[in-house]
Amino acid sequence: MIVTRARRLGDASGQSVDIVLRDGLIEAIVPAGSAFTEGHEVVDVDDRVVMPGLWDEHVHFSLWAQHRRQVSLHHADSAAQAARIMADAVEANASSENPDPVVIGAGYRDGLWKDAKTTQVLDALTGDTPVVLISVDVHSCWANTAALDRFGVVGHRDDGVITEREWFALSQQLSDVDATTIDGWVLDAAHHAASRGVVGIVDLEMTLSAPDWIRRVASYGARYPLTVECGVYPEDLETAIAQGLRSGLELAPGVTVGPFKIITDGSLNTRTAQCVEPYLGVEGEHYGALNWPTEDIEAMLVAADKAGFWLAVHAIGDKANQTVLDIFEKNDLHGRIEHAQLVRAEDFERFA
Template sequence: MNDPNTVANPNTVTDPNTEAPGAPSATARPLTLRRVHLGAGGPLSDVRIESGLVRAVFPAGEAPRADGQSLDLDGRTLLPGLWDSHVHMVQWAGLRRRLDVSGAGSAREAADATGRQAATLPPGEPMIGHGFRDGLWPDAPHKELLDALVPDRPALLISMDLHSAWLNSAGLAMVGRGDHPTGLLREDECIQAMAQLPTASVELTDQWVQEACVAAAARGITGIVDFEYADNIADWTRRMTGAAVPLRVAASIWSPQLEAAIGRGLRTGQTLDTPGGLLEVGPFKLLTDGSLNTRTALCHEAYPGTVPGEPGSHGLEQVPPQELVSLLRHVSSHGIEPAIHAIGDRANEMTLDAFEAVRCHGRIEHGQLLAPKDIPRFAELGVTVSIQPTHAVEDRDVADRHWAGRTHRAYAFADLLAAGAVLALGSDAPVAPLDPWLTMASAVTRTGDERPPWHPEQRIPVADALAGSSRGQRLIRVGDWADLVVTDADPLTADAGTLREMPVHATLLAGAWTHGPWL
């Protein structure tokens, strides 16, 4: 194969398309992709793209000469464009500029790193870090640890799962919680505190998001479902009106914006009036429990070290069952599909019960720990399970400790597939990187280091991981939007390392280049 950083055969380029990456254009020139494998393991083909659509497919060498750009792709692989089905985009964009303490093995170690970083900042600038996992730490996060090392400015560390925040005294005072005894805020307290933090300007935040979108396109991403806790429809309408965003976006709705969305007659899947038609109404997001790392995921069994029946021993119930049923009935009656966060087995059972009572379409986000009897219910009820496979790789140690004896039914991807469930794969960025190849490799290998696979019986085939990362699209068909990705290796035959770091040659969104060596 030729150098992936050059057009394979420049002599076949009749009219290079040098438009900047961004939204699909009605004036984008026609394009013929020659000598490309049509799908993973597919036949060598020529593919004709016009007006943003796949217009024709020919055996390799048989596409007629036509107007527009013609590229010889030298036997590379053409795949449906990739989606990340669970992203917090503003947090992901901001995280790329924050201190990473994910490698800290203790509260002391995380505090030491925070102190070193704070010493490099201008006076008065808040110190913000991310990625801590206290579920396995030998010591507890406490404001006094941070106070000793960062006494002169607000300091805040956000946990890897976004369900905890650890602040020093100055940080607590900044968010109106100066009397908090420990400085470790969880669940609603954490969300409220983060919402009160000083933020970058709208213009700067949008610039960061745009940069993150361009980086996502370079990994083959053509669309995301954004679960940022914000007015996502308004924010993405502004971004897409002001700049050429190189992704499709399904913008979720949260409770504060729900009634306004219903009042406007918005429905999940509806395309909104933005340049290129790239913005659609996403699902309604609701949390029923917490997370594993914070021991707030709602489970049938008590967590180790707690007394069964005492408050918090089984996790946190965010929404009572009857209220959940009422909410699902309310949003679905207005054409808005629910996306319900449920991690513990008790939370998943409760959520499936609600879907069964209401009989509406929707999704369960995460579905990390499942009772065996509930696994077939996803397919029976038509509920998509939105999974984040990198969590299984990164959570294996904390799961072995806090879900001991139950991990055979944690992150049960293969069992769900065997039962007929529809899987939607995502990253939960910033909890894991916004990289679909890392996501797929985690689902396929069940390991992220040199250790053997964790519960290898729950690995899934590459083809199913690709489908789960492509909104279920397994084939490229004539008439489809030309949302496509060109890879230098075939995912079906790639080894684990290549799959994880897949070299992406180019990405197309509705026939317009959003990534490629000629841009």
């Protein structure tokens, strides 16, 4: 293929070029109109700017594919408004030909809401239809009583709020979709991402997703729209090591093993990220917390590093970042901290 009359991003000359592609790689870049075109597919981009493809280094791709089909709560500015949005969704779902057993909304930001999330608020508007609202940070949910009953959730009967590892376990039940359906949704999402210039992703889905991507690529029958690196979580680390997996190992065309991912603390919106100082606007002194004991985090990171995995460590609060930096320094580990949203000034230079 030849991409003709293209301008390169950052090229001060602004001159148009022909880009010669072979087997998915750039073979040559020559002045516009000078490439030998016989026998080649030619795409004239009419002096549009061409740039390297984008990589999204941190996605939960199946989750995103499902969120695209769920009720959007991004504009809800209160618990009451979010509940009303879900009430409308419940009504629409009930009148559909194939109603969903659980109505799911996603994307609310409750950090500045003035009213409280309670099961009473949700139950009053959604009745006996199971309803789950997922926070934008994907570290918590708000569920009505019918949903708590359906999924056997113990406790949380007053507020319906479930956070961190308990929520992660529930989210796996909500994401339990047959392979054919989820693969179709993922492919649609992959095409959408590719249309925006994304060529590759690091998929940090909270399951051992490598078999899923191998299946998707094999069934597609052509080059999949995205290149994929598949992450591994603590629950699957022993299995992955036993299978000989390591970061960079090719599993299928365009599919490789990605990093070892561990979520050490929560998020700021859910007020579970571990911080040095207490959160404001919440009852009592609440600092957030680590999801794992420090010694367990250290042991898993050392084991993953020894097995040949790159490290991708979720740490958002300043206290969690300090803990992870301590572990990296003590064990001479290499990798990156995902998010690092709240970092104390004295810790910035430690990232180097």
